[in-house]
Amino acid sequence: MIEPQPIAVTVNGARVRRFVEPRVSLADFLRRDLGLTGTHLGCEVGACGACIVNLDGRPVHACLMLAVQADGMRVDTVEGLSDSGELAALQAAFHARNALQCGFCTPGILVVAQDFLRACRAAGRMPSRASIRDALSGNYCRCTGYEAIVDAIESVARSQAEAALGEDAA
Amino acid sequence: MSATTDSPNGGRYIGRGLPRPGAKRLLAGRGRYTDDVVLPRMLHAAFLRSPYAHARLGAIDVSEAAAMPGVHRVLTGTDFAAICTPWIGTLSHFKGMRSAPQLPLPLDKVVWAGQPVVMVVAESRAEAEDALEAIQVAFEELEAVVDLDAARGAQAPRIDADAPDNVLFRTRIESGSTETAFEGAESVAVDLRFGRHTAVTMEPRATLADFDPGEERLTVHQSTQTPYQFQDLYARHFGLSEARVRVIAPDVGGSFGMKLHVYHEDMAVVGASLLLKRPVKFTADRMEAFASDIHARDHRVRARLAVGPDGVFRAIEVDDVTGVGPFSAYPRTSAVEGNQVVRLIGAPYRLTDYRADLTVVAQNKVQMSQYRAVGHPIACAVTERLVDLAADRLGLDPFEIRRRNYVTEEMYPHTTPSGYRFERLSLASCLSKLHDLMDYPALRAEQARLRERGIHRGIGIATYVEITNPTPAFYGVGGAHISAQDGCVLKLTPAGEVQCAISITEQGQGSEAIVGQIVAEGLGVDRDAVRVLTGDTETTPSGGATWACRGAGIGGETALQASRKLKARILEIAAAILQAEAGNLDIREGAVTDADGRARMTLKELGNLAYYRSDLLPPGVSPALTVAHHFAPRGYPFAFTNGIHGSLVEVDVETGFVTLLKHWVVEDCGRVINPLLVDEQIRGGVVQGLGAAFFEECRYGETGQLLNGSMTDYLVPMACEMPDIVIRHVETPTKDTELGAKGVGEAGTAASSGAALNAVNDALRPLGASVSQLPMTPERILRALAVI
Numbered sequence: 010m011i012e013p014q015p016i017a018v019t020v021n022g023a024r025v026r027r028f029v030e031p032r033v034s035l036a037d038f039l040r041r042d043l044g045l046t047g048t049h050l051g052c053e054v055g056a057c058g059a060c061i062v063n064l065d066g067r068p069v070h071a072c073l074m075l076a077v078q079a080d081g082m083r084v085d086t087v088e089g090l091s092d093s094g095e096l097a098a099l100q101a102a103f104h105a106r107n108a109l110q111c112g113f114c115t116p117g118i119l120v121v122a123q124d125f126l127r128a129c130r131a132a133g134r135m136p137s138r139a140s141i142r143d144a145l146s147g148n149y150c151r152c153t154g155y156e157a158i159v160d161a162i163e164s165v166a167r168s169q170a171e172a173a174l175g176e177d178a179a
Numbered sequence: 180m181s182a183t184t185d186s187p188n189g190g191r192y193i194g195r196g197l198p199r200p201g202a203k204r205l206l207a208g209r210g211r212y213t214d215d216v217v218l219p220r221m222l223h224a225a226f227l228r229s230p231y232a233h234a235r236l237g238a239i240d241v242s243e244a245a246a247m248p249g250v251h252r253v254l255t256g257t258d259f260a261a262i263c264t265p266w267i268g269t270l271s272h273f274k275g276m277r278s279a280p281q282l283p284l285p286l287d288k289v290v291w292a293g294q295p296v297v298m299v300v301a302e303s304r305a306e307a308e309d310a311l312e313a314i315q316v317a318f319e320e321l322e323a324v325v326d327l328d329a330a331r332g333a334q335a336p337r338i339d340a341d342a343p344d345n346v347l348f349r350t351r352i353e354s355g356s357t358e359t360a361f362e363g364a365e366s367v368a369v370d371l372r373f374g375r376h377t378a379v380t381m382e383p384r385a386t387l388a389d390f391d392p393g394e395e396r397l398t399v400h401q402s403t404q405t406p407y408q409f410q411d412l413y414a415r416h417f418g419l420s421e422a423r424v425r426v427i428a429p430d431v432g433g434s435f436g437m438k439l440h441v442y443h444e445d446m447a448v449v450g451a452s453l454l455l456k457r458p459v460k461f462t463a464d465r466m467e468a469f470a471s472d473i474h475a476r477d478h479r480v481r482a483r484l485a486v487g488p489d490g491v492f493r494a495i496e497v498d499d500v501t502g503v504g505p506f507s508a509y510p511r512t513s514a515v516e517g518n519q520v521v522r523l524i525g526a527p528y529r530l531t532d533y534r535a536d537l538t539v540v541a542q543n544k545v546q547m548s549q550y551r552a553v554g555h556p557i558a559c560a561v562t563e564r565l566v567d568l569a570a571d572r573l574g575l576d577p578f579e580i581r582r583r584n585y586v587t588e589e590m591y592p593h594t595t596p597s598g599y600r601f602e603r604l605s606l607a608s609c610l611s612k613l614h615d616l617m618d619y620p621a622l623r624a625e626q627a628r629l630r631e632r633g634i635h636r637g638i639g640i641a642t643y644v645e646i647t648n649p650t651p652a653f654y655g656v657g658g659a660h661i662s663a664q665d666g667c668v669l670k671l672t673p674a675g676e677v678q679c680a681i682s683i684t685e686q687g688q689g690s691e692a693i694v695g696q697i698v699a700e701g702l703g704v705d706r707d708a709v710r711v712l713t714g715d716t717e718t719t720p721s722g723g724a725t726w727a728c729r730g731a732g733i734g735g736e737t738a739l740q741a742s743r744k745l746k747a748r749i750l751e752i753a754a755a756i757l758q759a760e761a762g763n764l765d766i767r768e769g770a771v772t773d774a775d776g777r778a779r780m781t782l783k784e785l786g787n788l789a790y791y792r793s794d795l796l797p798p799g800v801s802p803a804l805t806v807a808h809h810f811a812p813r814g815y816p817f818a819f820t821n822g823i824h825g826s827l828v829e830v831d832v833e834t835g836f837v838t839l840l841k842h843w844v845v846e847d848c849g850r851v852i853n854p855l856l857v858d859e860q861i862r863g864g865v866v867q868g869l870g871a872a873f874f875e876e877c878r879y880g881e882t883g884q885l886l887n888g889s890m891t892d893y894l895v896p897m898a899c900e901m902p903d904i905v906i907r908h909v910e911t912p913t914k915d916t917e918l919g920a921k922g923v924g925e926a927g928t929a930a931s932s933g934a935a936l937n938a939v940n941d942a943l944r945p946l947g948a949s950v951s952q953l954p955m956t957p958e959r960i961l962r963a964l965a966v967i
Contacts, residue, residue, distance in 0.1 A: 112687060113382045
């Protein structure tokens, strides 16, 4: 075992400093050291997507990264993205459409969906259902059968596209 | 976008597609799953698992491991044998069934690859895993029983040395004379194989046991659907007082039947906490989940159907052989799935002559037991494939042959040849509704047009009958401590709000949401004023919990009756205060009203008075505003539901890949309490069934090694592969309860694989090919087409 190393990470806007063993994954660091249990572990091999968080603003599998690799970087988890309101539209749509059941996969899906919608907005396009399904190709869900999730993301994409049209018109 | 419409028979809340109040917490990452729970002095467990499927256990040397940093204790089979009585997965109503007694860790033999053998308890999971590598175990490998057919052979090695063979249970159902019925009739036959698959809940199993020797009190936080069952089991097997055992199921990340069985690790974690007198946590990683969560299905079914020239069915004969792992699961057994297969085959159809044999065989694989839609998908696929073959033989359309053979309206109540009693089904209504919903003639026309262009589309339908609302006929009569009743405690708080503690549990399907709707409507209060509590044996009454589609039908009725009881109590107190007749008062929108709806006093005023100024109540009028109510169904042994699925697929005959274009479901779960939640239960269920149809299979090598036990190797359905699913309802409420609700959790899974099987075979039919094995992988389709 290698001795714990000091790291400094900005997590959900707050700078935290800890000593961590180099073998500790970013997911375990968030869950155990910081108590941010909204990041879930479903496979620990980067397949299921339940652990996805934003690292410097881009989605990454927290199970595939070591905590020491995040030293000096910014991590945003579902807790922080909820508190900041960044996920509010998606959360409202997921709630109204019942696009979650057990909720275990949901944090990862929200982070991925938010990134996808940001890309759509930047490109000025309204995504098709097929492209939403494609965007979720790294997220497993065993409860919903996915359709409600696609519906919820589609409805936010539509509001976003309509808002953009409104801005253009103005 | 799929629109959910409120039920036409709905009330203020019952029948309305309202979102789940509890979902907001999960959406904000504030869920609390078992692995999230951290207790003071908590230790972590890891298990050394058998690399062999079948081996004698020799010396175990743990001395080096025990001395490693952070390690508190290394435990083996003998440590647990001293404190835990063995469990045996049989039920007395399965005559002649046998299964080897089980202990948390083995004493002399291992019987599947992945079986836990040694437990390390350490400061952290990582330190526990480090220590596993320092343990030496002498295994003497034995020949493994792997293949289902070979397991029954005379020369097969035996898993239980003192047993005559590897058969754990055998039964035959016989009604009428199939032999006579087959004489002179057309007959069609199938030999279908159904692969093993597993639940793959997103949250793996997790257990945190916390024994307090001061009070001899055991608290277990566990990802399970059935906390009361585990309270009983832990108390009995470890000799504890049941009243001092508390089981808490916090948020559960999927269960689907998988988390209601006893696992060796759970018992070891409880035992370790008793021995170490500290909290001990175990969370399975995904590899461990594949190697230890129950697997499901694994059947080879040979069956034949006799049909007259008029297209009327005469008889069915069935031989189902199912492989269940080295022993029968506890406490529900591994025979229930097969038992339901042989009892459900042919169920929607008029039949008097029926014979079915079931053989339950042991193998050196992971234990097999109940998983969502127990037995239903097998029975449905076998029946509906036979029906399609008969239609093909006689030149009838699949819709027409079903219409001719369904149990008809005037036959209810109807008893099947296997002994199931149907109060009332809606088979013909569902069939015609599906016909319209699919726009079937247009689909057939399109199919013919595309075939000319070399595009091979297939259309399949499959009818199902589903077992819901089980009475003690399911397990209780067989001696299992599994309750078929539910309890509900309702309390009007001093502020006039409602707390509801109920024994059904929540795994995301919306149990708490529907109970809230029922109580709000039953009582006459706003739904926001009702808080529903579940999943804790110490704060909720004992009951069956959630399994086999009983939450809405039994738990919902319990809540409705409890709300009537509390309403009567409130009105009695109100009548005394208002000097009115209770019978002339009502509760509407949170206030006690006259019969005409004029508000007389708010529930807050009433609550305040009863709790704080009970001196103002007349003597003889109790201030009690807490009621308890228990309910168990007393009418039919089960409330059967029915429905039908349609599947549209496109088969690429060059690659064997199947594209799922669309799926339709018309279902009848009786009174719909929340159509939004019912629809999503169905969609999720359909997709699990499609997983079994096309992707999911636990593949074993010749020596009994699981070859694809990881999420990267075991395929589950993904968003981009799944179709949109169109759902419609027919409502035939059960008259056994006031609520009239039946279950819906299995409806999606029960028939989606059968419909898909028929659709793929419909696509292959013009090519002279057919598939008879699930999952229908590209390889199997190409073999059927003789391409490879």
